Amino acid sequence: MSRVIKSELLKYISGKMLYICSGILFFLPIFNYVLTKILIASNPETFSQIIDRFSNLSSQEYILNSLAELFSGGGLFIIVIILASSMITSDYSKGTMKYTLLATSREKLILGKIIASGIINFIYIAAASLSIGIIGIVSYNWGSNSHSIIYILATSLLCWITLMGITCLIMFAINRISSVGGAIGLGFGIYFVIGLLSGLLPESYKVPIISANIYKVLEVKWSSLVEILIVGLAYIIVFSGLSLLAFRKKEILS
Amino acid sequence: MNNNLILRTENLSKKFKNKYAVKDVNMNVQEGDIYGFLGPNGAGKTTSIKMMLGFLSSSDGDVYINNKSVKGNREEALKNVGAMVEEPKFYENLTGRKNLQVISELYGKKAKSRIDEVLDIVEMKEAADKKVKKYSLGMRQRLGIARAFLNDPEIVILDEPTNGLDPYGMKSIRELIIKLANKYKKTFIVSTHLLNEVEQMCNKVGIIHNGDLIKEMSMEELKEEKSDDISFEDYFISLTEEARSYE
Ligand SMILES: Nc1ncnc2c1ncn2[C@@H]1O[C@H](COP(=O)(O)OP(=O)(O)O)[C@@H](O)[C@H]1O
Numbered sequence: 232m233s234r235v236i237k238s239e240l241l242k243y244i245s246g247k248m249l250y251i252c253s254g255i256l257f258f259l260p261i262f263n264y265v266l267t268k269i270l271i272a273s274n275p276e277t278f279s280q281i282i283d284r285f286s287n288l289s290s291q292e293y294i295l296n297s298l299a300e301l302f303s304g305g306g307l308f309i310i311v312i313i314l315a316s317s318m319i320t321s322d323y324s325k326g327t328m329k330y331t332l333l334a335t336s337r338e339k340l341i342l343g344k345i346i347a348s349g350i351i352n353f354i355y356i357a358a359a360s361l362s363i364g365i366i367g368i369v370s371y372n373w374g375s376n377s378h379s380i381i382y383i384l385a386t387s388l389l390c391w392i393t394l395m396g397i398t399c400l401i402m403f404a405i406n407r408i409s410s411v412g413g414a415i416g417l418g419f420g421i422y423f424v425i426g427l428l429s430g431l432l433p434e435s436y437k438v439p440i441i442s443a444n445i446y447k448v449l450e451v452k453w454s455s456l457v458e459i460l461i462v463g464l465a466y467i468i469v470f471s472g473l474s475l476l477a478f479r480k481k482e483i484l485s
Numbered sequence: 486m487n488n489n490l491i492l493r494t495e496n497l498s499k500k501f502k503n504k505y506a507v508k509d510v511n512m513n514v515q516e517g518d519i520y521g522f523l524g525p526n527g528a529g530k531t532t533s534i535k536m537m538l539g540f541l542s543s544s545d546g547d548v549y550i551n552n553k554s555v556k557g558n559r560e561e562a563l564k565n566v567g568a569m570v571e572e573p574k575f576y577e578n579l580t581g582r583k584n585l586q587v588i589s590e591l592y593g594k595k596a597k598s599r600i601d602e603v604l605d606i607v608e609m610k611e612a613a614d615k616k617v618k619k620y621s622l623g624m625r626q627r628l629g630i631a632r633a634f635l636n637d638p639e640i641v642i643l644d645e646p647t648n649g650l651d652p653y654g655m656k657s658i659r660e661l662i663i664k665l666a667n668k669y670k671k672t673f674i675v676s677t678h679l680l681n682e683v684e685q686m687c688n689k690v691g692i693i694h695n696g697d698l699i700k701e702m703s704m705e706e707l708k709e710e711k712s713d714d715i716s717f718e719d720y721f722i723s724l725t726e727e728a729r730s731y732e
């Protein structure tokens with residue numbers, strides 16, 4: 232299986248996508264930061280509240296808030312969902328999967344792809360975290376208040392596990408779809424549905440809704456972290472297992 | 486069981502919905518054969534080959550490669566098989582060499598060290614560092630054959646490797662296959678809808694028509710069986726018509 236992972240990663244390292252997406256995620260926090268600075272400077276009165284909040288932030292607070300934005304908002308999710316929905320279907324629909332499958336088994340291929348997407352997601356998160364960390368340390372006072380580095384790292388790790396849970400769910404859901412466009416569409420559909428569910432359901436039923444857990448991770452309560460870890464891992468195990476079962480029987484038509 | 490049969494199919498069948506695309510095909514490929522798998526478009530060549538490679542599951546029957554069942558243990562049975570199925574497909578944005586690297590990662594060390602060698606064999610060394618999307622069909626076919634050789638297979642299965650090429654391209658692919666079979670002592674199964682291709686390249690032929698393998702014989706037998714005054718073309722047509730009249 233390590234061979235499948237290496238081969239998948241080689242494909243991404245040799246292409247442009249990995250660098251473009253990492254670049255976008257690296258520059259997004261910098262762009263945000265500069266834009267906020269410019270807005271504040273150009274219009275101090277309107278943004279006085281924000282100025283207050285901004286100037287009192289410690290490095291850790293800035294980092295955690297920005298991670299919260301990263302994990303709960305747009306850019307990263309779009310990239311993760313596109314990766315999860317296209318990783319299998321693009322290989323299948325382009326007809327290249329046949330040659331991968333000549334050299335390995337369906338089981339190893341699917342698990343290898345899941346792990347490779349985990350590693351790629353990790354690279355994306357690392358790219359964004361790097362610029363967030365740099366801005367946090369350079370522009371804010373380290374201070375003594377609030378969260379420890381360990382908490383920040385644990386939060387990021389849990390967010391990563393939660394994203395992987397979502398990735399596995401999407402990979403299973405798209406197993407019957409053979410076009411990349413259709414798969415990406417369904418991937419976003421699923422993400423919106425679980426987002427909707429987490430908005431509609433009462434608090435006590437939300438635990439199993441994986442995307443709701445992203446927000447909970449960011450509440451900074453050690454007590455809920457274990458719960459979130461368990462749900463994330465359960466998604467990964469259940470949906471990678473189901474993907475495996477579905478893919479074992481898949482007919483390679485194209 | 487005949488031991489030097491490197492690949493055989495046993496009642497191999499595939500039903501799509503309620504129609505058989507391949508029905509009770511019994512193929513026998515011996516070591517060193519260049520086996521021409523001949524049949525008109527839609528006869529069931531690609532479907533048979535996809536079952537040989539475990540891409541499609543057979544509705545009935547099985548394929549044995551070196552006496553190992555593809556149904557039972559696909560990975561083991563396909564260990565020494567290289568293939569190109571339908572049009573040669575690649576990661577278009579990667580170079581030819583990178584495409585081979587991605588696949589050789591899966592096979593391991595030995596395949597990784599063979600990349601230059603296989604590029605040399607198919608005379609693609611110069612174009613190896615260009616992106617595949619810039620390749621002509623003939624170059625793709627060559628790179629596809631190189632890919633099929635990465636794992637130093639005993640048997641190479643090529644599905645219509647000359648399809649869509651101009652006469653010059655066809656000839657050079659044919660010559661390449663003959664060279665590879667002779668020089669490296671590989672067994673080939675080459676599917677085609679062109680009888681003259683089989684005539685020029687193969688020592689054995691299996692003729693498939695409407696999913697039935699209507700004949701399997703050596704080219705010598707075929708030459709004996711066909712009377713001198715009709716062409717191969719006419720003989721082929723008469724065979725398929727004979728088969729049609731049984732339906
Ligand atoms: N996925 C499929 N679903 C339904 N019918 C198919 C499928 N693939 C092939 N067929 C049918 O099976 C028959 C054999 O096709 P194929 O093996 O591609 O022929 P060949 O490669 O000899 O041209 C054809 O009638 C084709 O329409």
Ligand SMILES: [Mg+2]
Binds near residue numbers: 530531532644645
């Ligand atoms: Mg075909």
